[in-house]
Structure formats: C-alpha cells, structure tokens
Amino acid sequence: MTRRPRILVIGAGFAGVECVRRLERKLGPDEADVALVTPFSYQLYLPLLPQVASGVLTPQSIAVSLRRSKKYRTRIIPGGAIGVDLAAKVCVIRTITDEIVNEPYDYLVLAPGSVTRTFDIPGLAEHAFGMKTLAEAAYIRDHVISQLDLADASDDPEERAARLQFVVVGGGYAGTETAACLQRLTHAAVRRYPRLDPSLIRWHLIDIAPKLMPELGDRLGKQALKILRDRGIDVSLGVSVAKVTEDEVTFTDGRVIPTHTLIWTAGVVASPLIGTLDAETVRGRLAVTPEMTVPGHDGVFALGDAAAVPDLAKGEKDAICPPTAQHAMRQGPKVADNIIHALRGEPLEPYVHKDLGLVVDLGGKDAVSRPLGIELRGILAQAVARGYHWSALRTGVAKARVMVNWLLNAIAGDDFVRTGFQARKPAQLKDFEYTDSYLTPDQVRTEVRTAEAEGKVRGKVTGG
Numbered sequence: 001m002t003r004r005p006r007i008l009v010i011g012a013g014f015a016g017v018e019c020v021r022r023l024e025r026k027l028g029p030d031e032a033d034v035a036l037v038t039p040f041s042y043q044l045y046l047p048l049l050p051q052v053a054s055g056v057l058t059p060q061s062i063a064v065s066l067r068r069s070k071k072y073r074t075r076i077i078p079g080g081a082i083g084v085d086l087a088a089k090v091c092v093i094r095t096i097t098d099e100i101v102n103e104p105y106d107y108l109v110l111a112p113g114s115v116t117r118t119f120d121i122p123g124l125a126e127h128a129f130g131m132k133t134l135a136e137a138a139y140i141r142d143h144v145i146s147q148l149d150l151a152d153a154s155d156d157p158e159e160r161a162a163r164l165q166f167v168v169v170g171g172g173y174a175g176t177e178t179a180a181c182l183q184r185l186t187h188a189a190v191r192r193y194p195r196l197d198p199s200l201i202r203w204h205l206i207d208i209a210p211k212l213m214p215e216l217g218d219r220l221g222k223q224a225l226k227i228l229r230d231r232g233i234d235v236s237l238g239v240s241v242a243k244v245t246e247d248e249v250t251f252t253d254g255r256v257i258p259t260h261t262l263i264w265t266a267g268v269v270a271s272p273l274i275g276t277l278d279a280e281t282v283r284g285r286l287a288v289t290p291e292m293t294v295p296g297h298d299g300v301f302a303l304g305d306a307a308a309v310p311d312l313a314k315g316e317k318d319a320i321c322p323p324t325a326q327h328a329m330r331q332g333p334k335v336a337d338n339i340i341h342a343l344r345g346e347p348l349e350p351y352v353h354k355d356l357g358l359v360v361d362l363g364g365k366d367a368v369s370r371p372l373g374i375e376l377r378g379i380l381a382q383a384v385a386r387g388y389h390w391s392a393l394r395t396g397v398a399k400a401r402v403m404v405n406w407l408l409n410a411i412a413g414d415d416f417v418r419t420g421f422q423a424r425k426p427a428q429l430k431d432f433e434y435t436d437s438y439l440t441p442d443q444v445r446t447e448v449r450t451a452e453a454e455g456k457v458r459g460k461v462t463g464g
C-alpha cells in the first residue's frame with residue numbers, strides 16, 4: 001500500500017506558520033499529510049510584545065489564530081516536541097494534557113524558535129523575567145502595576161524606593177522597546193497615584209555592549225540613546241548584572257539597585273529541542289545548508305531562530321542570518337518550496353534575502369527606523385514601524401484588533417488595570433519558556449525504541 005508522505009512541522013511561529021501556509025497553498029490534499037506541533041493555537045507576533053506588556057495592545061491582538069486561513073487543513077497537534085530521534089524519524093511530543101505521543105515523519109521542519117539566553121549569574125534564574133511569551137508580557141504588566149500599588153500602600157520610604165525602581169537588561173530592540181514602553185506606562189500611571197512622588201520612579205536599561213542596537217548605525221543609535229535619556233531612562237553601557245536577590249540587583253560596576261523587577265532580554269539561544277538531536281550546531285543553532293537541510297539527515301529541514309542559516313546575501317564567509325522575524329517569515333515559504341521540490345524530485349533552492357533594516361517603537365510618538373538604509377526618527381519613523389508591523393500581521397482580524405487598540409490608546413490614553421490572573425503562579429523563566437521539559441538524546445532513543453516495541457508509534461507499521 002502506498003501512503004501519502006508525512007510532513008511534520010514543529011513550532012507555529014513566523015517560520016513554521018509561513019511554511020505550513022505555503023504547503024497548504026501549493027500541495028494538493030492527496031500529495032502529502034501536513035501536521036503542526038504547537039503548544040498554543042496561535043502564532044505570536046513577537047515584535048509587538050512590549051506593547052502588550054505596557055498595555056497598549058491586549059494580549060489577544062497579537063495572538064494570531066492558526067485556524068482562520070481559508071486553505072487551512074493542517075492537523076494541529078496541541079503540545080510541545082520534547083525530543084526527536086533523527087535515525088528512527090520519530091518526534092516525541094508531550095501533549096497539553098501531559099501525554100507522550102510518538103509521531104513518525106518523512107519530512108521534518110524544525111522551527112521551534114529560541115528561548116531567553118541566560119548566564120550563570122547568582123539569582124538570575126530565580127528572579128528574572130523574560131520577554132518571549134505572551135504569558136511573560138501579561139505577567140510583567142501586572143507585576144509592574146503591582147509595584148506601583150504596593151509602593152502607594154506602603155509608608156516605608158525604603159520599600160517605596162525599591163518598588164519604584166525597574167531594571168531591564170539588554171540593549172537590543174527587545175530590551176530597548178520594553179524599557180521605553182514600560183517607562184511610558186509608569187510615567188502615565190503615576191498621575192493616578194497622588195501619594196507617590198514621580199521622581200522616585202527610575203528605569204535602568206543596561207547592556208554589556210558599548211552601544212545600543214548597533215544594527216541601527218552610529219547616528220541613529222545615538223539618537224535612540226538621547227530619546228531614552230531625555231525621557232529619564234538611566235542607560236548604562238558596558239555594564240551587566242553581577243548578582244540578583246529578591247529585592248536587589250548588583251551591577252558589574254558595583255552599583256546596588258534596590259528593586260523587585262529585573263527584566264532580562266540579553267539575547268536568545270536556540271530552543272532546547274535542538275540539543276535533543278545530537279546534531280552539529282553553530283553558535284548553539286542547528287547547522288544547516290543554504291537550502292536549510294540538516295546535513296546527513298534526509299528530509300530534515302531547520303530554519304528561523306533555531307537554525308544557523310547561511311546568510312548568502314551578506315557575501316561574507318561563515319555569515320549566518322540574525323535571529324529576526326524578517327528572516328524567519330521568509331525562510332518558511334522557502335523550506336516549503338524545497339520540500340515540494342524534494343517530493344517531486346526537483347533540485348532544492350538556497351535561501352537568499354537582503355536585510356531590509358530595522359524599526360524600533362519607543363512608545364508614544366518616539367521611534368527610530370532604518371528601512372532600506374534610510375534613517376528616520378520621530379513620527380515618520382513611528383509611522384513606518386507601525387505600518388510595517390501592521391501589514392505583517394497575518395489575518396484581517398488581527399490587523400483590525402491592533403488598529404483599534406492603537407486608536408483607543410491614542411484617544412483614551414493608557415490603562416492601569418492589574419488583572420491578578422497569574423499573581424500566585426510560579427514565575428520563573430523556566431516556567432514560562434518550558435526550558436526544563438526536554439529529554440536528553442539518550443532518553444529520546446529509549447522512549448522511541450520502547451514505543452516502537454509496544455507498537456505505540458502513531459500510524460507506524462513495524463516489521464514490514
């Protein structure tokens with residue numbers, strides 16, 4: 001009996017969703033079965049996450065439904081891949097109800113993205129928040145407002161001062177936008193707290209690098225720095241964190257900041273799923289060819305933040321694409337095309353894309369952008385930043401939600417509601433980003449072997 005080839009896509013982010021959509025459009029239903037492993041039923045539009053943290057956008061606005069496409073026919077497996085046995089061609093999945101499923105494939109697309117990169121700094125894992133998931137953004141919003149509420153209720157000047165200091169680590173776009181958007185929120189909120197002295201609110205943005213967002217170029221980078229400093233954000237470059245406790249952050253320059261808020265955005269590292277594969281990596285990302293295939297493993301593709309895709313457009317030896325949505329959303333369709341080429345016995349195509357630049361929304365009317373090398377700031381940069389993100393949202397409903405939220409915020413101003421939904425839940429990076437859920441390569445092999453012996457690999461006919 002001949003059966004349809006099984007294409008398994010892991011991760012419903014920019015890369016995974018764009019890949020699936022192209023497969024749905026270009027492949028006939030009888031040509032292949034497509035399945036998508038994802039813990040959530042949405043694609044998260046990450047670049048707008050700081051605006052959820054600051055309450056400009058509601059969480060639902062940037063959680064783009066996976067089930068709205070007209071051509072939608074992919075089987076969605078609700079869960080996370082916790083290991084892949086490349087030799088057996090089986091992916092081990094933990095479903096959202098904590099069951100283990102062994103899913104065989106003929107073609108595998110690895111697009112699980114990245115997680116927050118941390119270092120061995122005392123107290124960091126216990127006390128830092130990341131800015132990578134919708135839950136983290138919603139949690140941080142509640143946390144920041146709760147600091148204002150607690151400071152307002154306290155008569156202890158030391159506690160007040162500590163509650164009103166906030167530290168963001170990471171001067172890339174994620175950290176800079178987060179600090180800028182949240183500072184704007186607290187600045188607006190404090191007017192509703194007549195007992196609080198606004199001058200006690202201090203935001204610190206620090207980075208070990210000597211420059212903020214070097215991708216912006218010298219002039220625009222300096223302008224971004226000036227905008228932040230003019231707004232009262234204390235930016236320290238060449239500085240990192242030495243130690244963290246529940247109520248203090250010690251910087252490497254010796255300063256000790258009394259605070260209950262440390263937001264850690266100092267870079268990303270490929271999803272821990274990559275470590276379960278026992279395959280070659282480049283700077284922690286899975287090594288792939290320019291066609292995004294994993295060398296030595298037939299039918300396996302990897303892309304997005306999780307993969308070290310050669311950046312052919314740069315023309316430099318060993319250059320790899322930076323971990324950006326811009327690349328991930330273009331690599332997705334290219335991988336889909338290459339799978340279709342492979343199915344039809346045609347040659348694969350390399351991925352080539354020239355970077356289009358960067359847009360950075362600093363909240364309100366402040367922004368800096370560098371589309372196609374043109375340097376913009378102020379309202380024009382803001383229009384380009386918002387226009388770019390708005391047009392990149394995949395569905396009309398998501399576009400409408402985001403536009404309505406922006407208009408509402410422009411007319412009615414910020415809102416300071418603390419929902420309290422997650423107040424008593426564990427709030428460590430590993431809880432939000434599930435970094436401790438993965439198997440070791442040995443555990444993957446044992447799991448798959450046992451499942452095969454017990455006939456529990458889904459749809460796999462053994463012994464034939």
Ligand SMILES: Cc1cc2nc3c(=O)[nH]c(=O)nc-3n(C[C@H](O)[C@H](O)[C@H](O)COP(=O)(O)OP(=O)(O)OC[C@H]3O[C@@H](n4cnc5c(N)ncnc54)[C@H](O)[C@@H]3O)c2cc1C
Nearest residue numbers: 011013014015046047080081113304305323324325326328
């Ligand atoms: C705050 C912030 C702002 C940013 N701003 C910009 C910007 O302005 N411009 C830009 O180009 N880029 C920006 N980026 C970077 C950009 O968002 C990423 O490069 C992009 O999301 C990478 O796409 P991806 O598909 O590889 O991963 P993601 O979009 O992260 O998608 C990965 C998906 O896989 C899922 N997943 C993870 N592990 C598993 C698993 N084991 N099993 C199943 N599913 C799994 C995740 O839930 C997620 O849905 C920003 C990032 C952040 C955090």
